[in-house]
Amino acid sequence: MLPELGHFALILALLLAALQAFFGIAGPAFARDRWTSAVIPAVAGQFVMIGTAMACLIASFVSNDFSVLYIAENSNSALPLFYRVTALWGAHEGSLLLWIFLLAAWTVAVAFGSGRLPRRFSARVLGVLGVVSLGFLLFILATSNPFLRLDPAAPDGRDLNPLLQDVGLAIHPPILYTGYVGFAVAFAFACAAMLEGKMDQYWARWTRPWTTSAWAFLTVGISLGSWWSYYELGWGGYWFWDPVENASFMPWLVGTALIHSLAVTDKRGLFKSWTLLLAILAFSLSLLGTFLVRSGLLQSVHSFAADPTRGIFILAFLIIMVGGSLSLYAWRAPLLKSQAGFEFGARESFLLFNNILLVIAAATVFGGEMAPLISDALGLGGVSVGPQYFNPTFALSMIPLLALLAIGVHAGWKRGRVGDSKQMLLVTLGVSVVIGLAVVYVIYSNGKLLTPVGAILAVWIIVTSFVDPIDRLRRKLSLSRSVLGMTVAHIGLGVFVLSVTAVESFTVERDVAMGVNDKAALGGFEFRFQGVRGEEGPNYDGVVGSVVVTRGGAPVTVMSPAKRNYWVTRSDTTEAAIEMHGGSNVLVALGESLGAGKWSIRFQVRPLVNFIWLGAGIMALGAGLAASDRRYRVARAQEAAVPASAPGANPAAQPTR
Amino acid sequence: MKIGKFLIPLGAFVLLAIVLAIGIKHSPEKGVIASPFIGKAAPQFSLPDLSQPTKSITTADLKGRWYAVNFFGSWCYACRQEHPTLMEVSRSRVLPIIGFDWKEQADSANEQDDLGRAFLNQLGNPYTLVLADRDGRTAINYGVTGAPETYLVNPEGVIVYKLTGQITKEIWEKEFVARVQGKPDKS
Amino acid sequence: MVGQAVNRARVVLLVLLLATSPCALAVDSVTLADPAQQARYLALTHEIRCVVCQGESIADSNADLAADFRRQVREMLIAGKSDQEVRDYMVARYGESILYKPPFNVRTAWLWLAPGILLIVGAIVAVRIQRQRAALVDQDNEPLEEDVRS
Numbered sequence: 006m007l008p009e010l011g012h013f014a015l016i017l018a019l020l021l022a023a024l025q026a027f028f029g030i031a032g033p034a035f036a037r038d039r040w041t042s043a044v045i046p047a048v049a050g051q052f053v054m055i056g057t058a059m060a061c062l063i064a065s066f067v068s069n070d071f072s073v074l075y076i077a078e079n080s081n082s083a084l085p086l087f088y089r090v091t092a093l094w095g096a097h098e099g100s101l102l103l104w105i106f107l108l109a110a111w112t113v114a115v116a117f118g119s120g121r122l123p124r125r126f127s128a129r130v131l132g133v134l135g136v137v138s139l140g141f142l143l144f145i146l147a148t149s150n151p152f153l154r155l156d157p158a159a160p161d162g163r164d165l166n167p168l169l170q171d172v173g174l175a176i177h178p179p180i181l182y183t184g185y186v187g188f189a190v191a192f193a194f195a196c197a198a199m200l201e202g203k204m205d206q207y208w209a210r211w212t213r214p215w216t217t218s219a220w221a222f223l224t225v226g227i228s229l230g231s232w233w234s235y236y237e238l239g240w241g242g243y244w245f246w247d248p249v250e251n252a253s254f255m256p257w258l259v260g261t262a263l264i265h266s267l268a269v270t271d272k273r274g275l276f277k278s279w280t281l282l283l284a285i286l287a288f289s290l291s292l293l294g295t296f297l298v299r300s301g302l303l304q305s306v307h308s309f310a311a312d313p314t315r316g317i318f319i320l321a322f323l324i325i326m327v328g329g330s331l332s333l334y335a336w337r338a339p340l341l342k343s344q345a346g347f348e349f350g351a352r353e354s355f356l357l358f359n360n361i362l363l364v365i366a367a368a369t370v371f372g373g374e375m376a377p378l379i380s381d382a383l384g385l386g387g388v389s390v391g392p393q394y395f396n397p398t399f400a401l402s403m404i405p406l407l408a409l410l411a412i413g414v415h416a417g418w419k420r421g422r423v424g425d426s427k428q429m430l431l432v433t434l435g436v437s438v439v440i441g442l443a444v445v446y447v448i449y450s451n452g453k454l455l456t457p458v459g460a461i462l463a464v465w466i467i468v469t470s471f472v473d474p475i476d477r478l479r480r481k482l483s484l485s486r487s488v489l490g491m492t493v494a495h496i497g498l499g500v501f502v503l504s505v506t507a508v509e510s511f512t513v514e515r516d517v518a519m520g521v522n523d524k525a526a527l528g529g530f531e532f533r534f535q536g537v538r539g540e541e542g543p544n545y546d547g548v549v550g551s552v553v554v555t556r557g558g559a560p561v562t563v564m565s566p567a568k569r570n571y572w573v574t575r576s577d578t579t580e581a582a583i584e585m586h587g588g589s590n591v592l593v594a595l596g597e598s599l600g601a602g603k604w605s606i607r608f609q610v611r612p613l614v615n616f617i618w619l620g621a622g623i624m625a626l627g628a629g630l631a632a633s634d635r636r637y638r639v640a641r642a643q644e645a646a647v648p649a650s651a652p653g654a655n656p657a658a659q660p661t662r
Numbered sequence: 663m664k665i666g667k668f669l670i671p672l673g674a675f676v677l678l679a680i681v682l683a684i685g686i687k688h689s690p691e692k693g694v695i696a697s698p699f700i701g702k703a704a705p706q707f708s709l710p711d712l713s714q715p716t717k718s719i720t721t722a723d724l725k726g727r728w729y730a731v732n733f734f735g736s737w738c739y740a741c742r743q744e745h746p747t748l749m750e751v752s753r754s755r756v757l758p759i760i761g762f763d764w765k766e767q768a769d770s771a772n773e774q775d776d777l778g779r780a781f782l783n784q785l786g787n788p789y790t791l792v793l794a795d796r797d798g799r800t801a802i803n804y805g806v807t808g809a810p811e812t813y814l815v816n817p818e819g820v821i822v823y824k825l826t827g828q829i830t831k832e833i834w835e836k837e838f839v840a841r842v843q844g845k846p847d848k849s
Numbered sequence: 850m851v852g853q854a855v856n857r858a859r860v861v862l863l864v865l866l867l868a869t870s871p872c873a874l875a876v877d878s879v880t881l882a883d884p885a886q887q888a889r890y891l892a893l894t895h896e897i898r899c900v901v902c903q904g905e906s907i908a909d910s911n912a913d914l915a916a917d918f919r920r921q922v923r924e925m926l927i928a929g930k931s932d933q934e935v936r937d938y939m940v941a942r943y944g945e946s947i948l949y950k951p952p953f954n955v956r957t958a959w960l961w962l963a964p965g966i967l968l969i970v971g972a973i974v975a976v977r978i979q980r981q982r983a984a985l986v987d988q989d990n991e992p993l994e995e996d997v998r999s
Contacts, residue, residue: 240875240909242909245904247904248904272993273991273993274991275982278668282671285671286671289675296682300682300685300686300689301686301689302682302685302686302689313686313689316686316689317686320679320682320683320686323679323682324679327675328672328675328676328679331671331672331675332672334668334671334672335668335669335671335672338668339668344985344988344989345982345985345989345991346982346983346984346985346986346987346988346989347982347983347986348983348986349979349983353982354979357975357978357979358975361971361974361975362971364971365964365967365968365971368963368967369963369964369967372960372963372964373960375678375681376951376957376960377946378681378682378684378685379681380956380957381684381685381688382680382681382684382685382688385956385957386696386944386945386946386956387695387696387944387945387946388945388946388951388956388957388960389898389945389946389947389948389949389951390949390951390960391896391898391906391949391950392895392949393895393896393949393950394949394950394951394960394961398964401964401965401968402964402967402968418993419986419989419993420986514891515880516876516877516878516880517878517880518878518879594876595876596875596876596877596878597876597878599878605876605877605878606876607876695900695943695944695946695947696944697944698940698941698942698943698944699942765913765917797917798913798914798917799917799921801917802914802917802918802921802942803942804942805942805943805944806914807900807901807914807943808900808901808914
C-alpha cells in the first residue's frame with residue numbers, strides 16, 4: 006500500500022512540476038497574471054507530494070518491506086534502524102529521490118523567501134526550477150523508480166553495503182546534495198534574467214545569499230566525504246582525485262568563482278554576462294557530475310551501478326538544460342554591457358584574477374576527469390589519470406591564487422592601488438615567512454620544496470585577512486556580516502592550506518608484521534601489539550586488536566583497530582583506530598592475519614589532518630555569516646519602493662533593449 | 663566577433679556531448695584493458711606440467727602450431743561457467759587448448775596442484791596440456807587481469823587475439839576458428 | 850574456560866573469512882630494508898592501477914592480483930631496476946592505462962600542456978580586460994556605496 010502511495014505521489018509531483026514550469030515561464034512571457042500566481046501553489050504542492058513519497062519510502066524501509074525491489078537490494082532485517090533509514094539514499098534510485106526532495110525544499114525556500122522580488126521575475130525563477138524538477142521526475146519514473154515491486158517478495162534483503170553502514174552516510178549525501186542542488190537556484194536566477202532579456206540592478210544582490218549558502222553546504226558536504234573516507238576506508242587518505250570526488254569538486258571551484266564574480270556584479274555592475282555564464286556552468290557541472298557517476302562511464306569505488314540506458318536519458322536531459330541555457334546565454338548576454346572601470350590593483354583586478362585562476366583549475370580537473378573518455382572517443386587508446394597528474398597541475402593554478410588572495414583581500418574598489426598598502430603587505434609577508442619557516446623547520450623537520458611555500462602562503466592569508474577588520478574596528482566603523490563572513494572564510498582557507506601542506510609533507514607511515522608483544526615505532530610514538538579478540542555486532546562479526554601507544558615511554562592510549570565481516574553481504578570493512586594526540590592523528594589499522602597470531606598492521610601519523618576539515622568548516626561558517634547579511638534583505642525593501650523599470654535608474658546596470 | 667564569442671560555451675558543450683555519447687556507446691567494454699600483446703610474441707614461460715609436476719614445458723615446446731592459452735582456477739566462478747563450452751569446443755579438435763592453472767590457494771605446491779586436478783576431474787579436462795602457474799608470475803607476464811582469459815597464439819609464436827571473460831561458441835567460431843582457418847579480414 | 854575457547858575459535862573462523870574479500874585495505878607485511886627503496890616502492894605502488902578493483906592503486910587494493918603486482922615491483926627494485934624500468938614493464942603488459950600518471954607522448958600531450966597553455970591564455974585575457982577597464986576609470990563617475998571596502 007505505502008509503495009503505491011509513494012509512487013502515486015511521485016506521479017502527482019510530476020504533474021505539479023510540469024504546471025510549475027509552464028505557469029512560471031509562460032505566465033510572465035505572455036503577461037498572464039493568473040498563470041503567474043498559480044506558480045507558488047504548484048511549488049508547495051510539489052514539495053508536499055515529494056515529501057510524501059520520501060515518507061512512504063522511509064516507512065517501507067523501517068518496516069522491512071522486502072516486496073519493494075529497492076529495499077530488498079539495499080536493506081536487511083538485521084540492519085540497525087538508523088541505517089535502515091539512511092539506506093534510503095545508499096543507492097541510485099533513492100539518492101535521486103533525495104535529490105529531488107532537496108530541490109523541492111530549495112524551491113519552497115526561494116518561493117517563500119522572495120516575497121519582495123518582482124512577481125514576474127520570481128515566477129520565472131520558480132518556473133526554471135520546475136523544469137529541472139520535471140526532468141528529474143521523468144527520469145525517476147521512467148528508469149529509476151524506487152517503488153518497483155518484487156514479486157514474489159524477498160524473504161530478506163541483500164543488506165546495505167557495509168562501507169555505508171556508518172554515520173558518514175547519514176550526513177554526507179544529504180548535505181552534499183543540498184549544496185549541489187542549491188546551485189540550481191543560481192542557475193534559475195540566471196535563466197530568469199536571460200528570459201527577461203535584462204539584468205535588474207539588484208539581480209546580483211538577490212542571487213548572492215542563495216549562491217553563498219549553496220556553496221557553504223557544498224563545502225561542508227565535500228569535506229564530510231573526505232573525512233568519512235579517511236576514517237572508514239582505513240588507509241588514511243583524504244582525497245584521491247577519484248572521478249566521483251572530482252565531480253563534486255568542479256562545481257565547487259566554479260561556485261567559488263561565482264560567489265566572487267557576483268560580488269563584483271553586485272558592487273560595480275561589472276562582469277554581468279560572465280556571472281551569468283558561471284551560474285550556468287556551476288549547475289551544469291552539478292548535472293554533469295550526477296550523470297557521470299551513474300552512467301557507467303567512469304570507473305570508481307564510489308560510482309553507482311552502471312546502466313547505459315540511464316546514461317542516455319541523463320545525457321538527453323543535460324543537452325536540453327545545458328544546451329538550452331547556453332543558447333539563451335549566446336542570445337541574451339551580448340546585451341549586457343557595462344561602462345564601469347577599475348584600476349590595476351583595485352579589488353576588481355584581484356577578483357578578475359581569482360576568477361580566471363579558479364576557472365583554469367576547474368578546467369584542469371575537468372580535463373583530467375574527461376581524459377580517459379576523450380582519449381577513447383578519439384581512438385587514442387586508454388589512459389588513466391590520477392593524483393600524480395592532478396596534484397601538480399592543480400597546484401600550478403592554485404599557488405598564484407593564494408598569493409594574490411593575500412595581497413588583494415584589502416584592496417579598495419575601483420581605484421585601490423597595491424602601492425598604497427605596500428608597507429603593510431611587506432610587514433605581513435615578513436611575519437608570515439617567520440611563522441611559516443618556524444612551522445616547517447622547528448616544529449617539524451624535513452619537507453619538500455613546496456612545504457615552506459604552502460606554509461608561508463597559508464599564514465600570510467590568515468594574517469592579511471585580519472588587517473581589514475582590525476583596521477575598521479580601530480576606526481570605530483561597523484563590521485558588517487558580509488565583511489566578517491569574508492574574513493572568516495578566508496581564514497578558513499588559510500587553515501585548510503596550512504593543514505594540507507603539513508599533512509602532505511610530514512605524514513609518516515609504516516606497515517609492519519607483528520605478533521603479540523611485538524613493538525614498532527613511528528613519528529615519535531611507540532606501539533605494542535597485544536593481539537586480537539573476537540566481537541559480535543548487530544549484523545556483523547569482527548576481530549578487535551589492541552595496541553598500546555606510548556610516547557617517550559609515557560603511556561598515551563590503547564587503540565582498538567577492528568575488522569568486521571558482515572553476514573549478509575559477506576564482505577569486510579576495516580575499522581581503523583584513529584585518535585588525535587598533540588595535533589597529529591595516529592592511525593592504526595589491521596591488515597591481514599599472517600597466521601600464528603601475527604598480523605600485518607598499518608601505522609600512520611598525520612600531523613594537523615583534522616584541521617583540514619576544520620578549515621573547510623570555517624570556510625562554510627564564513628559563507629553562512631556572509632549570506633545572512635541584512636544588506637540582502639534591505640535591498641528588496643528598497644527595490645519594492647522603486648519599480649524595476651523606472652527611468653533614470655542605474656544606467657550602468659540597465660542595458661538598452 | 664560580437665555574437666561569436668558568446669557562442670563558444672555552447673560550441674564547447676556540443677563537443678562534450680559528443681564525447682559523452684560516444685562514451686555511452688562504448689561503455690559495455692569499460693574496464694576491459696586492450697592487450698598490448700596483439701601482434702607481439704607470446705611471452706616465454708617454463709612451467710610444470712600439472713599431470714607430471716617434475717616435467718617442465720616451455721614456449722619452445724609449443725611453437726610450430728596454433729594453440730590457445732586459457733587461464734583458469736578452481737576458485738574462479740566464471741571459469742566453472744565457461745568450462746562446459748571449453749569441453750565442447752575442444753572436442754572439435756581445431757586447435758589445442760593449453761590450460762594454465764592460475765594461483766590456486768593452498769599452502770604447498772602439491773596442494774595447489776591437487777586443487778587444479780580436482781577441478782578438472784570434477785568438470786572434465788578440455789586441455790591438451792595443463793600447466794601450473796602457482797605464483798602468478800607468468801600470468802602477470804601475459805598481462806592477465808582476471809580469470810578466465812584466453813589467448814590465441816599462431817605457429818610463429820605471436821599472440822593474435824585475446825579474450826577477457828568467458829568464452830562462448832560464437833566467439834570461438836568467430837575469433838579463434840576463423841583465424842586458425844585463415845579466413846580473411848582478421849588482423 | 851569454555852568461553853575463552855569459543856572466543857578463540859570464533860576469532861580463527863573470522864580471520865579465515867576476513868582473508869577473502871578484495872578491494873578493501875591492503876597492508877603489506879614486508880618492508881624493504883633500504884628506506885630510499887621503500888620510498889620508491891611506495892611511490893610506484895601508488896602509481897600503478899589495480900586492474901581488479903576499480904579506481905584503486907595496487908598500494909591500496911587488497912586484491913590477490915594487486916599483491917602479485919606489488920611483489921613484482923618489490924623484486925624489480927631489489928634487483929636494481931630503475932623506476933622507469935618498473936613502469937615500462939607494467940605498461941608493456943597492460944597498456945598505458947595501468948599507470949595513474951599519464952605518459953607524455955603524442956596522444957597525451959594535450960593533457961599535460963593544457964594547464965600551462967590555459968594559464969598563458971588566462972594571463973592574456975586578464976591583461977586585455979584590465980587595460981580595457983582601466984581606460985574607463987576616468988569617465989566612470991558612478992558613485993560607489995559608502996561601504997567602500999566591502
